[in-house]
Amino acid sequence: MNETRKIPTCKGPDPDTRTPRYRPPPGACDAHCHVFGPGDVFPYAPDRAYTPPDAPFEALQKLHRILGLDRAVIVHASCHGSDMTVTLDAIARSGGAIRGVCVVDQGVTEQDFARLHEGGIRGVRFNFVKHLGGMPDMAFFQRVLSQVEPLGWHVVLHLDAQDIVPLASTIAAIRIPFVIDHMARVKAKDGVEQPAFQQLLELMRNPLAWVKICGMERISSTGAPFRDALPFARKLAELAPERVLWGTDWPHPNIAGDMPNDGDLLDLLAEALPDEAARRRVLVDNPTRLYWND
Incomplete structure (x- = not known):
């Protein structure tokens, strides 16, 4: 007799977002966040790897009001599978302030991509x-990249640190802009000289390469306030200042350690970057070029 599969649940975000000391410039963008549910309206995928607490569009709007962020990029979450309804709904309700990144399955067509493009x-x-399924089918990966190239899209790569060295030649061969999530999830305790981070720095010399200097709470080895992650963010921002993004990663799915407060994360970004010009590039100029270039 088949046993019912147990799906782990993950913690919800800190509900008491602190108002950050740093006030971002007009047009600032949270370039990596999610919306989850509500599950009775936007069901979670039956084959999901985890079940999150509901974190709907209205809660994301409240977060951004507190943080002083005007725009966002919703990265569609794997817990919703390839059903893009929840993300497209949030984009449509945003009045142009939100763009999105999709997840697709093997049945995706050019018509599907055209519809998704129209939806933002x-x-x-x-x-x-x-923990989210591991290596994708690489033939499918290459097919999708060729399908989205005419649309002017990019590909977002969510990697574990140990994967970036063996995958370096595959990543370097990508012909469209590619974005590395969460600084490739390197481990801060292994230092900036670790092979995975050095490989990331090498990849960032490619003019098609972008990186998100968020996820400091994920790479930290010391826990809150996650300051041991600052040297990694600083090096990336120094190397490729025009191709760096930042986001909250709200509502922080599958955090194993300390749950961050999003106000503190924005202040941590301000500490990572040396001056207001650098902060404006990361929060305003860079996401504008990648997501609002049409």
Whole structure:
């Protein structure tokens, strides 16, 4: 007799977002966030790897009001599978302030991509991390990249640190802009000289390469306030200042350690970047070029 599969649940975000000391410039963008449910309106995928607490569009809007962020990029979450309804709904309700990154399955067609583009999607994400299913089918990966190239999209790569060295030649061969999530999830305790981070720096010399200097709470080895992650963000921002993005990663699915407060994360970004010009590039100029270039 088949046993019912147990799906783990993950913690919800800190509900008491602190108002950050740093006030971002007009047009600032949270370039990596999610919406979850509500599950009775936007059901979670039966084959999902985790079940999150509901984190709907209205809660995301409240977060951004507190943080002083005017725009966002919703990265479609794997817990909703390839059903893009929840993300497209949030984009449609945003009045042009939100763009999105999709997740697709093997049945996706050019017509599907055209519909997603019309709905505000500008990129496609592939998970390589083991707890979310591991390596995708690489023939499918290459097919999707060729399908989205005419649309001017990019591909988002969610990697584990140990994957970036063996995948470096595959990533370097990508012909469209590609974005590395969460600084490739390197481990801060292994230092900036670790092979995975050095490989990431090498990849960032490619003019098609972008990186998100968010997820400091994910790479930290010391826990809150996650300051041991600052040297990694600083090096990336120094190397490729025009191709760096930042986002909250709200509502922080599958955090194993300390749940961050999003106000503190924005202040941590301000500490990572040396001056207001650098902060404006990361929060305003860079996401505008990648997501609002049409």
